[in-house]
Amino acid sequence: MxxxxxxxxxxxxxxxxxxxxxxxxxxxxxxxxxxxxxxxxxxxxxxxxxxxxxxxxxxxxxxxxxxxxxxxxxxxxxxxxxxxxxxxxxxxxxxxxxxxxxxxxxxxxxxxxxxxxxxxxxxxxxxxxxxxxxxxxxxxxxxxxxILYDPVGFELLDELFTITELHELYECILETTIDRRNFRRKILDAEYVINTGTKREGLQNRHPELYKFNKKLKKNSFQINVNVS
Amino acid sequence: MxxxxxxxxxxxxxxxxxxxxxxxxxxxxxxxxxxxxxxxxxxxxxxxxxxxxxxxxxxxxxxxxxxxxxxxxxxxxxxxxxxxxxxxxxxxxxxxxxxxxxxxxxxxxxxxxxxxxxxxxxxxxxxxxxxxxxxxxxxxxxxxxxILYDPVGFELLDELFTITELHELYECILETTIDRRNFRRKILDAEYVINTGTKREGLQNRHPELYKFNKKLKKNSFQINVNVS
DNA sequence: CCAAAAGTGTTCGGGGTACACCCATGG
DNA sequence: CCATGGGTGTACCCCGAACACTTTTGG
The missing domain is CATH 3.90.79.10 (Nucleoside Triphosphate Pyrophosphohydrolase)
Structure with missing residues (x-):
């Protein structure tokens, strides 16, 4: 050779x-x-x-x-x-x-x-x-x-985030609307996130709870459904 | 340079x-x-x-x-x-x-x-x-x-095939059982295949109908569900 | 007539979707 | 007390899962 x-x-x-x-x-x-x-x-x-x-x-x-x-x-x-x-x-x-x-x-x-x-x-x-x-x-x-089946959305957010922020992220990326309550339920049921017990302070309205990502969560343990256009 | x-x-x-x-x-x-x-x-x-x-x-x-x-x-x-x-x-x-x-x-x-x-x-x-x-x-x-969402199974079969053959292919690849009737309905509803009107001859039992792949079918127009193990 | 595989319909239940009201906070 | 956005529960409906009998064919 x-x-x-x-x-x-x-x-x-x-x-x-x-x-x-x-x-x-x-x-x-x-x-x-x-x-x-x-x-x-x-x-x-x-x-x-x-x-x-x-x-x-x-x-x-x-x-x-x-x-x-x-x-x-x-x-x-x-x-x-x-x-x-x-x-x-x-x-x-x-x-x-x-x-x-x-x-x-x-x-x-x-x-x-x-x-x-x-x-x-x-x-x-x-x-x-x-x-x-x-x-x-x-x-x-x-x-x-x-992001429909793999929990990667949190990579784009701060370590602590609200469900609403995660919701807005999904709507932004997917360019669609997702029912707020159904989204919240699905994310919580899937244990995508863990409630930290702390709240975001300093807003002019109700202080939302802060969550962090559940690192034990595996791929395919949830599924966001969206109207495919 | x-x-x-x-x-x-x-x-x-x-x-x-x-x-x-x-x-x-x-x-x-x-x-x-x-x-x-x-x-x-x-x-x-x-x-x-x-x-x-x-x-x-x-x-x-x-x-x-x-x-x-x-x-x-x-x-x-x-x-x-x-x-x-x-x-x-x-x-x-x-x-x-x-x-x-x-x-x-x-x-x-x-x-x-x-x-x-x-x-x-x-x-x-x-x-x-x-x-x-x-x-x-x-x-x-x-x-x-x-194969759960993209019609590629037919690539592995003859040009003409029966629903049963397609069904067996899915079970073989996915290493699971899939209800025969539900599978058939889903494949037909999705227009995954087109009935050619011909039948497979020479078998000792009822002659199954032969289908060909519907080339107009797009990705994500069907979804096979399987128990993920 | 029998064996073997093909073909067909219905029922039931869970999950997804749609939807409205109360709550907490700052100003 | 008001505006703003956060948080929660329920009813319906559709789709997917489970399931059994009849039909066709060759021997």
Whole structure:
């Protein structure tokens, strides 16, 4: 055996991140404005190349850390994208991941690669470079179906939250209305959340109870039903 | 810019296939017995390296064609596997795909890379090389959840099939019993199938009606419910 | 006539949906 | 005391689950 494997020509491997954040009843995605060609001055998903020794998650955290200052977030692999024309520099395969974060926890910083880092409402996305629109759309679709049966919504909220806040989050992501009382019953019956006994103070009306996520809860132990349109 | 992208060191990219076939009330997976190191004489999933100009599906079809003589089958991307130790030859990323085929349609041939090509009952799998057991298990899990809401079962059957055959397929894959009458009603109500008006001949009992898949049927237009264990 | 599998309808119960009133708080 | 949003209970209906008898065919 003459050559080592990596000495053959191989496509490059990039990891691209769809970072979802939720704030003010708005679901947003974090985009970078590129300082370099290709797609200079275009908005793109944060991404980076996989290093030889790195895992995908390793790359994800490197991107999150250096470009946005984040760590310890929910990450899930989305899909791998192989369109031969997706990167004008050559053959690049992209492994898409999506992240769910609470923007309040982090100070977003513009890294060295980007002019600017900004949250965009998922309904007001700019034109994206590469095939990032495809990646974004798949991620959004995945998130929408995932929150129906997997308790991931809390990743986007503060550690303590009210049922109403969780309810609004679901309505925002699913773009529909959900009966408030039925939602509450289902979430409580499924033990999605644990009542902390504390209340949110300082409001001009009744103080809602604060809950935290029940970490023992398993996937598929509840099911939110929505009119599929 | 001095170097072209692919001249940097990159991990190799392999595509590994979990090929499901159904026959005699048994769900099987096609495995190759390797002629070469690593994992010489071990059973593995069919796979191959992505060529620079190739798409993932291109690689899939190349593998299917050269190793098994198949084409025109259902293929879906499963997941990408990045465990740094998964291939003893060096850093190899694997993109997993799974295929659903009707074994009756093809003559399986042992290609030049393999000692042997064989179907294995999913419940009687041998020890697999690389991380192929992980890939296989994820594929099986995906198939089990997919047939509940996406009409893919027919991919494993002949073009014309009876409701009973479809019913047995579901019971076999899901490893459970499903009420025959409720299943039939649900499949017919959802217009999963179209009655061809012909009947299966030559049986010693009542001749069942033959159906074909309704190609207009969309995902999520039905839902099989099963006791989740 | 018998064995074997195909085909068909009805009943019952649980869960999902729809819906309205009282409560707590700050101003 | 009023405005605002939080918290709670019930009735109905639909869908899913359970279930048994008749029909067709070959031998």
């Amino acid at each position: 003459a050559k080592l494997f990596h000495e053959y020509k191989n496509p490059s491997l990039a990891v691209d991140l769809v970072i979802f954040g939720y704030h003010d009843n708005t679901l947003s995605v974090l985009l970078l404005n590129r300082k370099e060609e290709p797609f200079k001055d275009c908005w793109t998903l944060p991404g980076g190349f996989l290093q030889m020794e790195e895992t995908f998650l390793g790359t994800c955290y490197r991107i999150l850390k250096t470009k946005t200052g984040m760590d310890d977030v929910f990450l899930e692999q989305l899909y791998s994208f192989d369109n031969p024309g997706r990167d004008p520099r050559g053959r690049v395969i992209a492994v898409g991941y999506y992240a769910l974060i609470n923007p309040a926890r982090f100070n977003i910083i513009a890294g060295s690669m980007a002019n600017d880092v900004k949250w965009f409402d998922v309904h007001k996305m700019p034109k994206l470079g590469f095939d990032h629109r495809d990646i974004f759309q798949l991620a959004l679709q995945r998130l929408k179906s995932k | 001095a170097k072209l992208f692919h001249e940097y060191k990159n991990p190799s990219l392999a595509v590994d296939l979990v090929i499901f076939g159904y026959h005699d009330n048994t769900l099987s997976v096609l495995l190759l017995n390797r002629k070469e190191e690593p994992f010489k004489d071990c059973w593995t999933l069919p796979g191959g390296f992505l060529q620079m100009e190739e798409t993932f599906l291109g690689t899939c079809y190349r593998i299917l064609k050269t190793k098994t003589g198949m084409d025109d089958v259902f293929l879906e991307q499963l997941y990408s596997f990045d465990n740094p130790g998964r291939d003893p030859r060096g850093r190899v990323i694997a993109v997993g795909y799974y295929a659903l085929i009707n074994p009756a349609r093809f003559n399986i041939i042992a290609g030049s890379m393999a000692n042997d090509v064989k179907w294995f009952d999913v419940h009687k799998m041998p020890k697999l090389g690389f991380d192929h057991r992980d890939i296989f298990q994820l594929a099986l899990q995906r198939l089990k959840s997919k």
